[in-house]
Structures are given as C-alpha cells and as structure tokens.
Amino acid sequence: MVSFEALYGRRCKSSIRWFDAFEEKLLDAQSRHKEYADRKVRNLEFIVGEQVLLKVLPMKSVMKFGKKGKLSPRFISPFKILNRMEDVAYKLALPPGLSGVHPNLSNEEEPISILDREVRKLRSKEIASVKVQWKNHPVQESTWETESDM
Incomplete structure (x- = not known):
C-alpha cells in the first residue's frame, strides 16, 4: 500500500472501504426517504355519521361501476359511517347493489x-x-x- 501512495499521491481505497461508504450512503438515503414519507402520513379518524368515499381497486378487463380498465373509478360515492369496528375499520351504510362486498372481519370460507x-x-x-x-x-x-x- 505504501508504494500506491508514493505512486498516486493518495491512499488506496480497498473494497472494504468502498462497501462501508456504500452502506453509509444507503443508510442516508433510507433516512431521507423515511423523513419524506413521514411528512405525508397522517392519522385519519372518522366520526360516526360522517360521509366517506369508498376506495375500490380496478381489476384488469373487469367492468365495475360502469367503466372498464383505466377509466374505472378509484373511489365511489360517499357512504355514511354506521359505527367504528376497530382502529381503522368502519361499518358503512352500503346500497343493495354492493351487498356482494364481504366484511373483512368475518371472512371465513366454508x-x-x-x-x-x-x-x-x-x-x-x-x-x-x-x-x-x-x-x-x-x-x-x-x-x-x-x-x-x-
């Protein structure tokens, strides 16, 4: 290593030091990303009687709510909250057309x-x-x- 310093005028960077530098940069990037994500996250709590939009996941080539594919809605009309089941689970007043939606709390297959x-x-x-x-x-x-x- 001494000959390297004499030849190039700086210390040799071994693969071990490169790995340490890479790991340090990775940890910096992770902490920066966590800070950005934490700024956007907020706790949502709803009150019984409020109106909320229901998020639906569009399925490829399936006709849902009158549109197909990319044009299908991500949220559907506001529904009234009947009661709070858990921290982030609420019971909604759904119309008869959505009666096929199963409640997540009792999803046991028989x-x-x-x-x-x-x-x-x-x-x-x-x-x-x-x-x-x-x-x-x-x-x-x-x-x-x-x-x-x-």
Whole structure:
C-alpha cells in the first residue's frame, strides 16, 4: 500500500472501504426517504355519521361501476359511517347493489360441496385432490384442494 501512495499521491481505497461508504450512503438515503414519507402520513379518524368515499381497486378487463380498465373509478360515492369496528375499520351504510362486498372481519370460507375427485401420480406417491365449491362463491370459482385438508 505504501508504494500506491508514493505512486498516486493518495491512499488506496480497498473494497472494504468502498462497501462501508456504500452502506453509509444507503443508510442516508433510507433516512431521507423515511423523513419524506413521514411528512405525508397522517392519522385519519372518522366520526360516526360522517360521509366517506369508498376506495375500490380496478381489476384488469373487469367492468365495475360502469367503466372498464383505466377509466374505472378509484373511489365511489360517499357512504355514511354506521359505527367504528376497530382502529381503522368502519361499518358503512352500503346500497343493495354492493351487498356482494364481504366484511373483512368475518371472512371465513366454508366448503359447500365436492364437485370432483382426482388422483395425481408422482414418481413415488399419489396425491388425492378434490374440487371444492365454497360458500358465497359461484361454481366457476371452485378450487382444487388436497383431500387430507378437507
């Protein structure tokens, strides 16, 4: 290393020092990003009786709320808050057209019937599977599950 300093007039930067510098810059960038994000985040609390917009996620090639794809709305009309369920969960007064939306607090899937059976053969074993229709789902959304799980 001494010959390097004599030749170039500065100390040699080893790969270890480069890694330390990189890690230090990464930590600086992370803390800067956290500061920017913390400025934008705010705690929202709503009062029972207030009107709020419901955020919906558009699905590709699915017609929702009269528009398809990119043009489908991100938020739909204001709904009245009936009561507060948890810190960030509220019960809303939804119209009958949105009755298919399931409440997140009680989203337990229950099997209704077994539509089909199938045995898949691997090299050393066989796996028995059943096609299950779930409660509150059409037949097209039935899934294959292992027979031992059912």
